[in-house]
Amino acid sequence: MPQSAAVDRLPEALHATFGFNAFRGVQEQVVRRVLGGASTLAVMPTGAGKSLTYQLPAVLLPGTCVVISPLIALMHDQLRSAEANGIRAAALTSADLDREQTIDRFRAGELDLLYVAPERASQPHFRDLLGRAPLSLFAIDEAHCVSEWGHDFRPDYRLLRPLFDEFPEVPRLALTATADAHTRADILTQLGIPGEGLIVAGFDRPNIRYVIQPRDQPVRQLSRLMADHPGPGIVYAQTRAQVERLAETLSGGGRTVLPYHAGLAPEVRAANQAAFVASEDMVMVATIAFGMGIDKPDVRFVAHAGLPKSIEAYYQETGRAGRDGDPAIAVMLWGADDFARARQRLGELEPDRQPGERQRLDALASLVETAGCRRAILLRHFGETPPERCGNCDNCLEAPGVVDATDTARKLLSAVYRTGQSYGLGHLEKVLTGASDPRVIERGHDQLSVFGIVGAEEAHLIRPLARALQARGALLSTEHGGLMLGGDARAILRGDDAVLVVVPPRREKVRGKRGGPGAAANPVGDPLFDALRALRRELAQQAGLPPYVVFHDSVLRDMAATRPQSLDDLGRIGGVGDRKLAAYGEAFLQVIRQH
Template identity: 40%
Template sequence: MQTALEILKKHWNHNGFRTPQNEIINSVLDGNDTFGLMPTGGGKSICFQIPALMKEGICLVISPLIALMNDQVQDLQKRNIKAIALTGGIRSDEIITLLDNCEFGNYKLLYLSPERLQSDWILERIKNLPINLIAIDEAHCVSQWGHDFRPAYLKIAQLKTYFPNIPFLALTASATKTVLEDVILQLGMKQSVLFQKSFERKNIAYMVFEVEDKLYKINQILNKNPEPCIIYVRNRKSCSDTAFQLQSLGFKSTYYHGGLSMKEKMNNMNLWMNEEVQIMVATNAFGMGIDKSNVKTIIHIQLPESIESYYQEAGRAGRDEQKAFAIILTSPSDIAQAKSQFINVLPDKKIVTQIYIKICNYFQIAYGEGINEQFSFNLNQFCQKYGFPVLKTFNAIQFLDRQGILSLSQEFSEKVTVQFIIDSKEVIRYMSLNPNEEIVLLPLLRTYPGIYESQTAINLSLIAKKSNSEESLILSVLEKLKNLDIIEYHKKNNDATIIFNEIREDEKTINRVSKYLENQNNQKIIQFNSVLKYISESKTCKSKLILNYFGENINSDCGICSYCISKKNKPTNIALVSEKIIIVLKNADFNSREIQIQTKCTQDDVIFALKILLENNTITIKPNNKYSLK
């Protein structure tokens, strides 16, 4: 039998393992239930793929990430390793064929989502497979204290009944001590062996900067660091807008979010992977399974929702062990904005119950019926009909999806794409000649500034609201503009799909899962407060703050984060800088960049002096981010 190292060299062309890959592999081969807590980029998949090849039979891999499963299967197939993924959208007869292949075709790895285990007939087929290892990826999802809890993961424990002598391997990149202990308990792992690599990334400089003009700061950062970069934003519109703004500054950039077609995603990803563009602007839909070693800079221009997700995203920098930067840019309005995005939209039991009942009514599902029924669903139309807020409704439906009460495909967001193919001056001329259509065109142009550069997905409901008109009118105007060769316009029939997994029982259904909702909401608030502490704490090393969050206590500062740098670079004469600022502000109000230019002081000196002057009530900051003498 080949050794683990020989297999690594043969299939992956690596000459050695990273710590603690080899230790985990040996533990699994010895038949131990094993937990691997390894930071992003630590090579978790190797820990189950190599044992799968060393033992007779097939490794069952349970993962919630469909894109990552597909990527790994494709990668394994390129390496001549037989692997299969049972992802969504596969018909039952195809699943039967794939499982037959697993049973009789000498396949080595079978990937599936935890929800697949809820199908009794699939579970029965899995019982008959020659399973040699059960790997649980993203294992933090097992714990209700984890940042992405999925109740379907709780079903995994029953596999212990059917495969009592087969080891479990739980893997995750981010778990606190509480989550780790809960995962082991919920999976029924006995005398499990824990391998925990430190969360410390010595080559990553964690930076937090409070700035008024984020684009100006990004410009400075990217000019100094021209290597590959990812800029994370919180929504799809920010993706395209930020990418276009950077292009206007001369940076080669593209973007990636869940609303793009698969062709667009692959094209944009390849542009970045092949370094035809420097910058990928993305939502958190981008990054899982992306293995690019030379990413120099990760920039968050909006606050992340948890330290766990931030650590994973920041960890995509510096995998080549060279110095890299993980930067959060904040401004005074960010906290209120993030609260409205993360906390204020959390659905409580009352609204989840209302939304569930209204969805059932919407599709005319009678009480006690509905199981396995499938419907096309438009979120915006549903919210308009019943007066529900869109984000809170989406979160409520996501919660119902995670509980397995219903299944939601999330393709509803962009049905219509538009691009203007004539010059902006000609568009203005057209509006002056057609004032009846101006009420539609103006909000369209103001809402989507990138609409001249590329096909832009638009929200019909939003434009209808802004123009105080019906969606049908907007569509008719777009059709006319298309016929006049003013725009390229595509209407896609890609509403969401909802499948009811249970019979309708209204309050009884929600009461059964309400404890999870309460725990989820409390956990999200705790996690968000941890982010606020991370960005606002000005007297502690940023690396130390992250390590403390994950239960690691170290005595020494990292020496390279924004706090450590600020200690080294404090102004030598703060009184002189403050005096210059006061003189400048006697003439007019200015923002920090204008003050920096007029005083000819460094940015760090100006920011430091402004903080002192604010603390001493010598100056005040106005809503327009300009400073004024009191």
């Protein structure tokens, strides 16, 4: 099909394939560039419909779109969704047993999409195979993996450009949700995409509510989060041991809670992941090894039980919530010990890497310690100019107090210095408040000038202050768990730097008003909606698919609200394409008529 004819067919093909009557955001801009043969890097937030920007051209253009994707699970997830929409798709991975059949279909031009991993794509034999098949497009998913500046760097992505250069007439479409300006420039260079091919859609996910709190009884905090949000959720923990412990303690509330980390047997990991993808209410407790391969749209919450690696990683991981556009929440629970460990690891890095990693850690400290809008800090980090308030983060919904704690900070830092920079916070607190403690007296710390200099009216500031000083690096942990001076501690002691402490409002529960801007909650308790969900679950089980591949909750919500009485009426609902209308239409109409 000539490219001009493909462009003319865009509205018709969009509805027939995906059931949509209009594009979202920059989708149309990206698709038109692809159809015009122009190479492109599209930076689009998670849930903005990145896969449509290569799947729709793959349907319209002659030849096969080759999709480079980093994980087998991610490929198979996208493969299921593509096939459910009537797109001819296959994957060449070690987990696929139909290799010869897929190669034959590829050579014959009978595939719209072929998914491969970068390790396979960079091999000479794959290059030879491409030379014997008609090609329409190279799509590079999770393109930040090509950059050493990206948080998920994969060396095999760096070997892709020579492959693409062998086929200069085939356009390249690189896609990512997470790339700051430095990473974007590197992606363009590494993949040979001209600078004018950059399209940045913005990073805002307005349906996600950001909540960041000090970690205090994390099992209780996470249990309440789960009680408030009954849909699927992900809890990220920092170590395998923490994953196992949290999965066991959180599973007592009646919800299925399973662990996921690299130490589990491969078959256990695969089974747990499959159970999560198919579930409508399961919680997965995982290390960061879990997530990139999951394109599950109905995740209602993502929680971090500790500090993430960077703001980029935090954005990527929280972005796994609410991909369907419905309200979701991202909760981070952090402690001073998280920053202490992170700053210790900084000292173990090669000297040339330390400044960049320190900058990343300082950016995280700003995010957790701010009294202002969380979303504004996130978006400014990625080069945007957001409003001062978003109305959908904890600080915007319930403003915390800010206390000038400079004097108390100088007292605490003095106590650290005068006791020898080797004692923990508990001991320092006793010294500062003048507690009659045998250990304090035994070491002669009751004779120091800092003994008893903090009165009752400011004693409550010591712990949040210590947490804030550790986050900014003014206090560091010693090898044995004590505290010592670091960063700008001496500037604070001299009176050159001020210290403001955020005092969060008292919250009994990790929750706020449900629903973000432009999002609608599911009509829980509506008998028709519940019946449609039950039918979806039954059809999904019969087909061996996750329920969301049949229809998203938003589609069922529209069915319950409009109650279509014919296939024509049902086909007008967004998300009901031709293939799904033919496969499932009559079954859903029958349920609607019964109500």
